[in-house]
Amino acid sequence: MKTRITELFGIEHPIVQGGMHYVGFAELAAAVSEAGGLGIITGLTQKTPDDLATEIAKCKTLTDKPFGVNLTFLPTLTQPDYPGYVRAILEGGVTVVETAGNNPAQVLPPLKEAGIKVIHKCTSIRHALKAQSIGCDAVSVDGFECGGHPGEDDIPNFILLPRAAEELEIPFVASGGMADGRSLVASLALGADGINMGTRFIATKEAPVHENVKEAILRATELDTRLIMRPLRNTERVLSNAAVERLLEKEKDLGDALTIQDILPEVAGVYPKVMMEGEMDAGAWSCGMVVGLIRDIPTVKELVDRIMAEANAIIRERFATMLG
Ligand SMILES: Cc1cc2nc3c(=O)[nH]c(=O)nc-3n(C[C@H](O)[C@H](O)[C@H](O)COP(=O)(O)O)c2cc1C
Secondary structure, X not given: OOOHHHHHHOOOOOEEEOOOOOOOOHHHHHHHHHOOOEEEEEHXXXXXHXXXXXXXXXHHHHOOOOEEXXXXXXXXXXXXXXXXXXXXXXXXXXXXXXXXXXXXXXXXXXXXXXXXXXXXXXXXXXXXXXXXXXXOOEEEEEOOOOXXXXXXXXXXXXXXXXXXXXXXXXXXXEEOOOOOHHHHHHHHHOXXXXXXXXXXXXXXXXXXXXXXXXHHHHHOOOOOEEEEOHHHOOOEXXXXXXXXXXXXXXXXXXXXXXXXXXXXXXXXXXXXXXXXXXXXXXXXXXXXXXXXXXXXXXXXXXXHHHHHHHHHHXXXXXXXXXXX
């Protein structure tokens, strides 16, 4: 399948693996790229720029195909060394960067000068247009369904994607709720040039996370995610667990008086405990509504091949029959 996204990134299939904190290590990124998609290493999961340089080098030993690095700009307690991370990306010869969380203008000049393709992940049309206007090559449009930070507008992909198609000139991938060939074909129909998946890629053999995380994803239904941190205007979609329910109680009790300090026990330092130690109630971790569609733990290649085969069958058989 050829789309503007496969052409832009030099990949075989229009499937991107979004950056994921403590999930997007070299093993997963390389597996996705080897399967013909675009794998992405999560920059800030690496504690220092040197660690990121090592992770990039490791990914290069695992695949010769293009892969990317995610740079996330979200409110954090300590300011990351973004210039250092950019240097590691440039020196590592990475060809794609996924930015997210805030306007990526601060990192664009060195990336563009090096010929790196930048895909900015955003949750609204106005942010997508801004990304286009400052020179991003593509955008990832994250609907309200998505795992992680869906923004504050709450527009689901059935509206957001066609709106993006109406407004944007640069190519975009549909993100949030994507799981299978049906998602891919639907996204293409709505005007996207491919899909970006987060949660679905966690439940794969190569995802370097604790088995408890994969089992929790298999067990969960589409009713099991919650939105947290809405009063802080930093909304995050996470999987429900004891810590999340406790956090939501605090939000209810404190109302507008809530501060990040009140919920630190539920949100700070959670990812290593959940993803590496498998402590599933350690705190809040991102997860999309798409958990309701995830029922197995295939290899990344099996997953990608299955998506492409399903998409082909829908287009060539189901649609062709409908048209007589
Ligand atoms: C566990 C997890 C961690 C994530 N961490 C990040 C991150 O650090 N930076 C980022 O830009 N997006 C992050 N995301 C969002 C994903 O890249 C992607 O946009 C989102 O998962 C798409 O929605 P889906 O889960 O329905 O596929 C994360 C998502 C998950 C599930």
